[in-house]
Amino acid sequence: MTSALDQSPFLRACRRDPLASPPIWLMRQAGRYLKEYRELRERVPFLEMCKDPDLVTEVTEHAARRLGVDAAIIFSDLLLPVEAFGQVLTYEAGDGPAVSPPIREAADIDRLREPDLEADLGYVFEGIRRTRRALPAGLPLIGFAGAPFTLASYMIEGGGSASYRHTKTLLYSDPGAWNALMGRIVRLIGGYLNAQIAAGAQAVQIFDSWVGCLSPDDYREFALPHVQSLVAAVRPGVPVIYFGTQTGSLLSQIGATGAGVVGVDWRVDLLEAWDAIGKGAIMGNLDPTALFAPRGELVRRARALLDRAGSRPGWIFNLGHGILPHTPVDNVLALVETVHAWQAPR
């Protein structure tokens, strides 16, 4: 790692170095709210974009430069690894993702293909290599993957879900099959994250976006051990961000995942959440809808968060979930400027 990267505000915050103001990046910062992204998407289907290393580079680098944020995150999709298991992934216009055939029982898990990281997902690593070269030398690049529970939920439900009925039915009825599936996901995703690091990512984020649908007991039994295995598999010294939504009652357990940085949504008070996690760095947690507020109100909300948490080393400013479509770009720019202009009182 070059010294410029090592001394970047983002990586310093991951290490909990004191900083004058927190670094900021935004989940889904390369997304539909950007005109340039929409124009590209009109010409190229989503999955095709994800699999084209040059387009990945263009979209990733453009968003980071346009916003002036303190980290880039590789443009990619959480669900690409399901293809490595032999499931078919499609995005129909206007719909969410569809994964087929869905896994419903042990036999379906046995039928999953053995992934071949380089053959199946090499285009992701190539995108990271090219993006790393295209980015400013001091700007960290974040790789990412879905967490075991969240990825499994898509593989089992066959797409998004409101109730996670099939996922939970499998873990209630056949914990052995559930653990077998989680083990296979952890093996694949551990290798996937390390290959992203080898290709040029300075940190990795594990998205457990939907894990907040579990009760605290079920999280402890069916999700946490697999997150721990995955975090432990990541190359030592590389910051791991573990992010979930609706995790307010899971935070003390999340403190035990081993992740050095925890991302939280806006449903929790940032400092109370930080105390509940108990250690490490934190990322969050402005409500993404705040970007739809009038400029003055947006700035007031950002400053309130900064005044509350800005003096505490180890905070990475982010939204509590991804930027929403229709978000006004000017407000995103104003947010980044507000965070960068803030100074901890002395």
Next chain:
Amino acid sequence: MTSALDQSPFLRACRRDPLASPPIWLMRQAGRYLKEYRELRERVPFLEMCKDPDLVTEVTEHAARRLGVDAAIIFSDLLLPVEAFGQVLTYEAGDGPAVSPPIREAADIDRLREPDLEADLGYVFEGIRRTRRALPAGLPLIGFAGAPFTLASYMIEGGGSASYRHTKTLLYSDPGAWNALMGRIVRLIGGYLNAQIAAGAQAVQIFDSWVGCLSPDDYREFALPHVQSLVAAVRPGVPVIYFGTQTGSLLSQIGATGAGVVGVDWRVDLLEAWDAIGKGAIMGNLDPTALFAPRGELVRRARALLDRAGSRPGWIFNLGHGILPHTPVDNVLALVETVHAWQAPR
């Protein structure tokens, strides 16, 4: 109130009287998972059912009798009151509700009609009168309505929402308009709940199903005061249940709503939630998907909850949200039996 009702396990639990086992009823106990309900719905559109006092009686009474639960809840729809404001409510097959025209600014609120409780919603009260007569004398009947935030979110979004973008944009940009809307909803719903009580409901539930999308600060400023006004408007002595999902970080505030019973979802530990609320009775909180588990696992989970909370006066057993479609009826029956058979250790 007759003495049989007054001494019913449900009303005793609301008063925190010690009981050998907790009473149980289930949110959406009259719903699509019941064959008889589906057969009726094939003949009669949903809103037509809600507006036919005889069908309301039939559906409400049938579910309570079929399950052997300790309370009936009137079959109705959260969104009926929007019609009293002059908005148009429709349910298209397969879709969720649509409310039009949606409210987006102060002028839209000014254009809302002045509700006429009896003319607009009299069919609900007639349904309650007939249902009360049809139910066993000792079985309490619960009336209900949407909470101000949740009702407003439908009126503003024009239906369900994933982000509540328009709702939050209104409260960020025009708090005066927001408060005016909440004031009008509180006036309508206060009268609506009291008329349900006058018609024969022994308790009322306020569904703030979607309030968990708010940050703790926004809940404090934009939702809590209006819940407090609404609870205060309900006829004294009648138990009020305040229910929401994803409220894990809001529970200490919810303890200040004035509601005597708080309903919580499965994302929180029941006893920790109860302590955070701080007083009163609690309702919850088995994950509705537990009803898809094999019978033994379902019973094990119900008993774990009973062993944990069953000895504490003031607990009403319920799911953490409504029964899901496709839920096996036999499992629902087994759950009710498990709860009734449980005895507090002496």
